[in-house]
Amino acid sequence: QVQLVESGGGLVQAGGSLRLSCAASERTLTNYGMGWFRQAPGKEREFVAAIRRGGGTIYADSLKGRFTIAGDNAKNTVYLQMNSLEPEDTAVYYCAVHIGGIYYYKLYEYDYWGQGTQVTVSS
Numbered sequence: 001q002v003q004l005v006e007s008g009g010g011l012v013q014a015g016g017s018l019r020l021s022c023a024a025s026e027r028t029l030t031n032y033g034m035g036w037f038r039q040a041p042g043k044e045r046e047f048v049a050a051i052r053r054g055g056g057t058i059y060a061d062s063l064k065g066r067f068t069i070a071g072d073n074a075k076n077t078v079y080l081q082m083n084s085l086e087p088e089d090t091a092v093y094y095c096a097v098h099i100g101g102i103y104y105y106k107l108y109e110y111d112y113w114g115q116g117t118q119v120t121v122s123s
Contacts, residue, residue: 002026002112004095009117012085016121020080022095022114029053029071033098034078035110036069038091038119047105049080050098058104085121092116 003025012018020036028034035050049069050058057069068081078095096110103109 002028002097004028004097004112004114006093006095006114006117009093009119011120011122014086014121014123016085017081017083018085018119020082020093020095020117020119022078022080024076024078024097027073027076028097028112029073029076029078033104034069034071035096035098035104036078036080036093037096037107037110038089038093039116040091043091045094045107047107048093050104051078052104053098060105082119085119087121087123090119090121092118 005023008020033052036048037045039045047060051069051071066084071078094116095114097112099111101109
């Protein structure tokens, strides 16, 4: 079973940046895609970004230009660079393994979730 560990969250002022990391116990990027989701208090978990197996990236429309997803196969790690952060970006951020399908923005296409890392953006 794949295990994922997120890190890099924290408290940042609006306009600041953070880089999240998701370390996998296996070569997930070689065999699967990977995605980032987030969940704010009282809201549903929503898609942030994904990297397809073999490369190629997908972003939530509202986050394009501010967030960047990247993978390092050698380290079995996926990163999420977040710039120009806004208070509305405050949420718990989760990474997950994309196990199949074509809708990378759909939760049901993912399995093996990390425990999440809290990102708080102050105004």
